[in-house]
Amino acid sequence: MTLKRAYNFNAGPSALPEEVLVKAQKELVNFNETGMSVMELSHRSKDYEAIHNEAKTLLAELLSIPDNYEILFIQGGASLQFSMIPMNFLTEEKVGNYVLTGSWSEKALKEAKILGRSTAVAATTKETNYNRIPKLTELNVSPDDGYVHITSNNTIFGTQWKEFPNIENNMLIADMSSDILSKPLPIEKFSMIYAGAQKNLGPSGVTVVIIRKDLLEKTNENTPSMLRYDTYAKNNSLYNTPPTFSIYMLKNVLQWVSERGGVAETDRRNQEKAALIYNAIDESNGFYQGHAETESRSLMNLTFNLRNEELSKKFLQEAKEEGFVGLNGHRSVGGCRASTYNAVPYEACDQLQQFMTKFKKRHE
């Protein structure tokens, strides 16, 4: 294809596969010879339901999701999940136990507290500005936990869990917003996984929830219908009007991953891409400094600083002029962040590595 595409390193919403965008463009006004756009289809129509169900089937296949799990599509972003989780699973006696590895886990904990539920902190790495994932042996868990909540990939700080704990009561919940679908997953270790779509899955507007079926029975009474997981499960996520176009795009992205060899192949590509940039950091003699400890490094969000703020600013300014988008670090870490999600091409990472090397030569 001959389009001039930006080198898009946005943290989310982020790059989508060019092939998926081209397909969506082609079908936008007249989907499947219906004389209508996907956006104009009734959510109760056969054409739409086929899209909806195919998205579920593809996700189940790609992640090898066992039959005792349901896949749900919910609106409100991952942030609404921060509230739905305690609303659905924390009764009087149960404790919501959170592993704090960054701003998003902090926010998840905060919502459980707002609701007045009992909470605990299983571990935190805040004292080193969240530059690492705690070791599994550091986790303080208890049989009274209603669940243990982790953030599998910390979008802001650039750290990622490499191995997941075995939680005795089988109630491990993970926010996988920024690394779902980037690699194979041991689904059975989790009672629930959730992810806002706008990184690896599609555009913003839909959140994917993978939930073990036995949890659907635990839902609290007098939780509003739209905030109960079982409402979505019983109605194939069609209790009310779903975000149909976002789900259509999700389906297209899943198809694209599938056609490129699935999540094992995606993982291989992601490792290759991240290696380019981490190598540029590691071989820079400290010109670039990674924020995360080496063993905790994320393959999705690569965070680094330059010698001082002035130089970081210069780097970001020149990168922008060269056509790189979204390299600014989040204000809580500063410096730079390259988000190399599934849809970011190797070429963009290669270009970034070359730019980093050239920039270093000029400013060392």
Next chain:
Amino acid sequence: MTLKRAYNFNAGPSALPEEVLVKAQKELVNFNETGMSVMELSHRSKDYEAIHNEAKTLLAELLSIPDNYEILFIQGGASLQFSMIPMNFLTEEKVGNYVLTGSWSEKALKEAKILGRSTAVAATTKETNYNRIPKLTELNVSPDDGYVHITSNNTIFGTQWKEFPNIENNMLIADMSSDILSKPLPIEKFSMIYAGAQKNLGPSGVTVVIIRKDLLEKTNENTPSMLRYDTYAKNNSLYNTPPTFSIYMLKNVLQWVSERGGVAETDRRNQEKAALIYNAIDESNGFYQGHAETESRSLMNLTFNLRNEELSKKFLQEAKEEGFVGLNGHRSVGGCRASTYNAVPYEACDQLQQFMTKFKKRHE
């Protein structure tokens, strides 16, 4: 334009303006020469924020929304509003008072009850299968009401409020999902108006809330952040990732309405379109029977039955073969429903009228 477009009478998601779809198609892969799709823009970027803010400005202009109101974009559909309203506005002493004019008002009331809040029914027309809007004098309101809730247009039953009550304590809330933007509105009569976008405003995935600013101070403590109106107001609806593409489409639809002469002109066109079909009903000597009482007739959802179920089925079958989409009535009313929202062209209504006349000649 030369596209073969369906005659789309879907109740929602529903027809979008062809011009808007063509524009979205053109811009889909490369928005504004950014080298990115709108879906790939960061929600914190200048390009996206311009879209977001323009949607707000256009809506404020089109509906003459006074400065003491905020416009919010929320996910979850109108159905989530059914819960957010009692969560935000009903304290111990206050009563949520609902006017029941159809299934959607019933569902709104149900969510307040699930939350264990005090509720009342200001009036209901259920005894005649919701075929009319109650007279303003029929409403049972009280100074203890936290709010009075109405459904301005009843999508399923095909009735519409023609005049709105003056509520003493200034707490009138309206679900306008299926008629917002169809005509000029006396905004000052309302403390809050909400509408799922997927009828007159755009695709599904975003709900528009117009709320008087003094209400933002009334919000209950320990309501989750994502379910508090003030969270959206304080953060320009960017507290978390908004459904960026849905809001982009909303912006395009608002631009289209504006370019065609605004809501007064839209109202004139809608009256013309509805008249075509209501005339076909009224001049059929009872071959077609409208569900709604004449004074309560909706200009958006036109509900009618044929002599018997068999004939209705035949009508729907033949209509489908002629290229009409979405004419099936909702199961709670049966028969037929033509939804003639803003984006449904005059020509589609004209074709439907002709079809109704021909069908009658053949089967009378």
